[in-house]
Structure formats: C-alpha cells, structure tokens
Amino acid sequence: MQSPSVVTGRRIEDVRTWQVAHAFTQVVCRLLKSSAVAAADMRFSVGLFRAARAAEAAVAESIRSGADQTSARALEEAGHQLAAALVAIEDGIDRGYFSKPASQPALDLGREAARIARSLETYFERCGRPRRGGRRRLARDAL
Amino acid sequence: MPYDRMVPKLTVESVGTFDVPDRKRLVLALEQDARIDQLHACGGHARCTTCRVEFIEGEPATHTKAEIAALARKGVTGVRLSCQILCDHDMTVRAISRLAGSGRPDAGPTPQPFIEPPPEY
Numbered sequence: 212m213q214s215p216s217v218v219t220g221r222r223i224e225d226v227r228t229w230q231v232a233h234a235f236t237q238v239v240c241r242l243l244k245s246s247a248v249a250a251a252d253m254r255f256s257v258g259l260f261r262a263a264r265a266a267e268a269a270v271a272e273s274i275r276s277g278a279d280q281t282s283a284r285a286l287e288e289a290g291h292q293l294a295a296a297l298v299a300i301e302d303g304i305d306r307g308y309f310s311k312p313a314s315q316p317a318l319d320l321g322r323e324a325a326r327i328a329r330s331l332e333t334y335f336e337r338c339g340r341p342r343r344g345g346r347r348r349l350a351r352d353a354l
Numbered sequence: 355m356p357y358d359r360m361v362p363k364l365t366v367e368s369v370g371t372f373d374v375p376d377r378k379r380l381v382l383a384l385e386q387d388a389r390i391d392q393l394h395a396c397g398g399h400a401r402c403t404t405c406r407v408e409f410i411e412g413e414p415a416t417h418t419k420a421e422i423a424a425l426a427r428k429g430v431t432g433v434r435l436s437c438q439i440l441c442d443h444d445m446t447v448r449a450i451s452r453l454a455g456s457g458r459p460d461a462g463p464t465p466q467p468f469i470e471p472p473p474e475y
Contacts, residue, residue, distance in 0.1 A: 258459050298457035305395035305402030306462065 223274050228327050232267040232289065235320040239263040239296065242309060242317050249308035259299040263321075266292035270328060279338035286332035293325040365446040366390060367410060380436040381405045381465050384449060391453035391461055398437035398465025400424045404451050405465075406433040412445030418473040437465055438473070 223229050240263075243249055243256050250256055266289045273285035300317055303309045364380075365371040366388045374383040384392040384407070393404035400420035413434065421438040425431070433450070453461045 254459055295457055299459075302395055302458045305404055307396055307399075307401060 223271050226274050228324070228331060229267070229270050229274060231320060231324040231327060232270040232293075235293070235296070235317065235324050236260075236263040236267045238317040238320055239300075242300070242303075242314060245313065246303075246308045249303055252306075252308070255299070255303065255306070255308070259296060259303070262292045262296035262299060265289075266296060266324065266328075270324075273331070273335075279335045283332050283335035286328045286335065289328045290325055290332065293321055293328065297321045297325070362441045363444045364388060364441055365411075365444075367446065367448040369449070374441045377440045377442050379465060379467065379469065380407070380439040380441055380445075380447075382467065383441050384436055384447075385461070388449075390449050392436065392449060393451045393453055393456060393458070393461050394437060394465055395458065395462040397463035399470050400435055400438055402462075403428045403430055403433075403435060404462065405436045406430065406451050407436045408433055408448040408450055410446040410448055412443055414439055414443075414445075416475045418469065418475060420471050420473070438469060440469070 224233075239259060243260060269285045269289035269292060273282040273289065276282050276285060297318065300309070300314050300321065304311055304314055360376055361373045362376060363371055364374045364383050364387060366384065369388055369390055372383070372387045374387050378387075379398065381392060381394050381398055384390055385394075392407075394402075395404040396402040398405065400418065401424060403424050417434075418438045421435045424435060425433070436447075
C-alpha cells in the first residue's frame with residue numbers, strides 16, 4: 212500500500228499519472244515475458260524493466276512529496292526514465308526481440324505517461340509563481 | 355594491378371581515412387577499422403536500418419533486395435545500409451547512426467563477415 216499524497220490526501224493509486232506509469236510497467240513486464248530471446252538478454256531486459264520501474268517510482272515520489280519543485284524534479288526524472296524505456300522498446304524491435312504490433316501497447320502507454328508527466332512537470336514548475344490578478348497555482352489542483 | 359588498388363580506402367567524415375580489407379562488410383569496416391560506434395541493432399540482417407550511413411563519394415550502384423525493402427518499410431531515403439555493402443572500392447561516408455546519444459545499451463550483435471540475408475541484386 213502506497214502512502215497517501217501529502218498534497219491531496221488521496222492515495223497514490225488513485226492518481227491518473229501513477230496509474231498510467233504503473234500500467235506501462237505491467238505492459239513492459241508482459242512484453243518481456245512474451246519474448247524468450249529478450250528475456251535471455253539480461254542486459255537488455257533488466258535495463259528496460261529498471262527504466263519502467265524507475266519511472267513509476269519517480270511519479271509516485273512526485274505525488275508523495277507535495278513540494279512543488281521537488282515534484283517537478285521527480286517528474287523530470289520520470290520523463291527521462293520513460294524516454295529510456297521507450298528507446299529500449301524501439302531497440303528491442305530493431306533487434307528482433309518483439310514485433311512492432313506486439314510492442315505498440317507499451318509504446319502507446321509509455322508515450323501517454325511521458326506526455327502527462329511532462330505537462331505536470333511544467334505545471335509544478337509554475338506553482339508558487341503569482342498569477343496576474345489571481346491566486347497562486349497549487350500542486351493539488353493538478354492532481 | 356598495383357597493390358594499393360586492392361586495398362579499398364574508407365573515409366569517414368570527421369574521423370579519418372582507413373585501409374580496409376577488400377570486400378569487407380562496410381558495417382564491420384566502420385566498427386573494426388574506423389573504430390566508430392556504428393549502430394547495428396539487428397546484427398546486420400537488413401531489418402532495423404540503424405546501420406545507415408550517408409554516402410559522400412563512391413556510393414555503390416547496386417542495392418540488395420533486402421536493403422531496398424528495409425529502407426522502403428521505414429520510409430527512409432538518402433541513406434544506405436552499411437550491412438548490405440561490401441568495401442570493394444574507395445568510399446567516403448558520413449556516420450549518422452552512432453551508439454553515443456542513442457540511449458541504447460550497446461551497438462547490437464556483431465554482424466557476420468558475410469552479407470545477410472544472402473544478397474540478391
């Protein structure tokens with residue numbers, strides 16, 4: 212059980228960003244299990260799994276921390292890890308470990324997670340800056 | 355035939371000029387003779403197109419059927435697959451697909467010394 216976010220009081224599992232990142236990790240696991248050749252290439256499979264898992268953990272950290280700049284940094288890290296995982300999947304296709312159709316769900320989910328993480332990161336970076344004639348943006352508004 | 359005519363020279367832009375054994379696969383010449391981190395993710399089977407290079411001079415006139423199919427599948431033009439080319443004359447290339455900055459763990463499985471799949475022109 213994940214600890215509740217200090218920002219929203221909601222459980223991390225209820226936050227859409229984490230759900231997508233978690234679904235991506237699961238799809239990556241299924242993809243790796245579906246290819247005996249990929250599983251045999253430990254350097255490749257461990258690298259891909261670690262990147263996906265690290266992205267999920269960074270998203271969780273961003274939600275848990277609640278500090279805007281810390282959240283932004285964690286989401287930046289999640290973005291880097293997701294990019295690394297997507298490159299690894301493309302590499303797996305090039306190496307002949309996976310077919311393009313079999314990898315498509317993982318690629319779609321990874322890109323979706325990266326898109327959400329990027330937009331949240333931008334939002335968090337702007338949090339705390341006063342808006343003209345309005346209240347400050349708050350991290351909890353984004354979650 | 356003078357001796358030096360039997361030793362093709364491979365020039366890699368911004369890297370240097372190298373003597374290459376006659377009829378060596380270009381992808382292997384780039385890696386072993388020019389010692390650059392040329393990608394070849396599929397191991398030189400004309401599947402991935404990561405071994406692509408741009409020719410500046412000495413582009414071979416012939417293409418293998420596998421090379422044509424791979425480039426068409428990826429929708430890539432203006433490049434050649436180094437795994438489908440033998441160094442049988444002097445050539446100058448630009449290495450545009452390198453391990454550095456690619457985010458990949460390694461360049462890929464080492465290609466065989468002969469063209470795969472068996473070349474059809």
